[in-house]
Amino acid sequence: MAPEDGGTGRRGRGRPAGSRSGTPETRDRILAAAREEFSARGYDKTSIRSIAKSAGVDSSLVHHYFGAKEQIFAASIELSFEPAFGVPDVLAAGPEGVGERLARFFVAIWENPVSRAPMLAILRSAVTNDTAAAVLRGIVLRRLLERVASELKVPEPRLRAELAGAQMIGIAMMRYVIRIEPLASADMEEVVALVAPTLQRYLTDPGPVTG
């Protein structure tokens, strides 16, 4: 991917005084700034330049570490979706009660604004920009869906994992984005109790047998 510069920071010329370059800290700082920018402004309105400005470095350094906007968006998604990558471990604990465990796992991520905000921001970008949707699709497929499907002992495990995911994404949309009552302020224990059997069935019940 991005070439290494051996920590010399040669490509960081022209950056504001006081900024560092060519170190892992710089890369992390750029990535944190990228996540902030994508969250606040969406994919369309974020540019390499705006990320560089927010990180206090030269644009060339952003290019150096991440390449094009598409790639830094991908890195930003990987960071924002980090909590969700724990799903395969939830499934690996076995089929009994997996619906409830999974519902609780998602709710815990969402009810914490620190993990919720960047995930919703990425959903927003994907809904409004095809490139952002393609990047999200690739990461969900590679980092989540393949691993989830390998844990399931049902026909069409990927399709079922996606239906379970669709249920949870739909709830997030209605609760946090459209904010429609009573779901927007429902007790999440009640939501978990209602949703758990849905996830349990998709992920563990081999029926219905279809054509």
Next chain:
Amino acid sequence: MAPEDGGTGRRGRGRPAGSRSGTPETRDRILAAAREEFSARGYDKTSIRSIAKSAGVDSSLVHHYFGAKEQIFAASIELSFEPAFGVPDVLAAGPEGVGERLARFFVAIWENPVSRAPMLAILRSAVTNDTAAAVLRGIVLRRLLERVASELKVPEPRLRAELAGAQMIGIAMMRYVIRIEPLASADMEEVVALVAPTLQRYLTDPGPVTG
């Protein structure tokens, strides 16, 4: 809301040659243009001016019929969501098989690009703009949720209707917006078979008894 002008079209001055004004046809033409504009550009980028231009009328005439941008967006949603307003009739046919009927009803709306495109466009606007979300929320509540809830014989009928809606919205997001496989090209009969028991349970099964 918008004042009546008795069909005189007095406020349509300055419009391009050949346009009509002050007639029900003009109102319909403006509304159709609004729906097109909101679909193609989203809530943020659509203006009264761009709607007027697309409809071939003066901006004042758009104001005259619909008031502010928020109101014409509301009218545009009412038009786009017209197919979904049939949900209460689907429920009124009785609890037996309602999950399957409802899943099929949604799938029929989505699989037709003519009804799908404007609904997805409104979802996009609501996801990216708080005013658009508030308008959508009000219409879903008033035109759909209240009527749906009155058809259901379960505890917390609104919450359950929303969980069913969340399942279907999530599927639409993953199939048509993020376009993740295998859901993006799945046989919808198979999806209906898998989803029907979920909707059936939310809408007719009084359990689980919580708290």
